[in-house]
Amino acid sequence: MKQTSQMETRFVQPLSCLALSVITSIGILPPVIAQESSPAKLACEATLSNAEQKPRQKQAQKIAQFADPQQERSQLIQQANALFSQGDFQGAEENLCKFLKRYSDDAFGHFQLGNVFFRSKKFEAAISAYREAIRLKPQYAVAYNAVGMVFASQNRWSEAITEYQKALEINLDYGDALTNLALAFWQTNKKDEALVSLEKAINIFKKQNRNEKANQVEQLMQRIKNSDDNLS
Template sequence: MKQRSQMETRLVQPLSCLTLSVITSIGLLSPVTAQEPSPATLACEATLSNAEQKPRPKQVQKLAQFADPQQERSQLIQQANALFGQGDLQGAEENLCQFVKKYSDDAFGHFQLGNVFFRGKKLEAAISAYREAIRIRPQYAVAHNAVGMVYASQNRWSDAIAEYQKALEINRDYGDALTNLALAFWQTNKKDEALASLEKAISIFKKQNRNEKANQVEQLLQRIKNSDDNLS
């Protein structure tokens, strides 16, 4: 479990790095319609169909090489992590689509697939992948935060706020969700709430010895304060 937790932390990092980029390019999509194939499912069907026409043996054809299912799960996630980190979104997507097809009950697999879709700007597919992760693991704060970020990427601030708040109901010390919530508050002219959320996030990051993150949020806090001064 410790190894898996560390793996999740590493894989979440590329997503959390998007947090502050939302500051400069702020805003997602409608809920998945019931009884229809989800956007994630449709995206994976298209991806795997293309992969069959142009096989990628290094990533996709390793599914049958492991006798131990747990070993296979771990290896495939590690492969996806490596591909994602290298910027090979197509390879990571093919790998993860195969993974969730075989291990449909793996919440983290769906979550990481959502990260790949999000990075590839397949926003509806990202949302549905994150939602599937939450369905499997309801107390999945990181996935709620991710849904909020996709909503924020399309300026759906009230929806984003709701998702960040769900994440914080699960984990009140979730500094990244607090930072994202502050950005959403700022965009909806709730500056007092934004400042309070940022101050709490800074305190949490410092307690967690995440000093670089604390410094980034402090800079954001000052920018918001300065923007208020310029308007007065």
């Protein structure tokens, strides 16, 4: 369980860092819930179809080394994590799609796939993958936060706020969700609410000894305060 938690943090960090800069506008369609034709499933089918056209020797070598199912689960996730960290999103996507074809009930796998889709700018598929993770694990605060970030990337602030608040209903001490919520409040001219949310996030990060994160949020808070001064 500890190993899974550490891997999950590594996948989430690149996403949460987006909260500390102005989020650019990028396309996204509303989430599709039906599994039979979900964007994530369709994307995986296309990825695996393309993978089957590659030389089979390398694939066979990967599959052969996994005699134990639990070892296979762990190794496929680790491989995807490594590829993701290296910026090989196509490779990470292929590994995760293979993983979920065998273990479709793995919420963490769907969450990681959502992260890969998000970084690959496959936003519709990212939402779909995150939603599937939440379906399998309803108290998945990190996945709700991730959905909110995809909405925020399209300036769909009210929808983003809803997702961040869902994450915080599950985990009141979720500093990243509080930071993201503050940004969404700021973008919708709710600056008082934004400052309150940032203050909570700073206190949480300090309690967690995440001092660098606390400093970043303090800088963001100062920017918001300065923007008020410039308007007066």
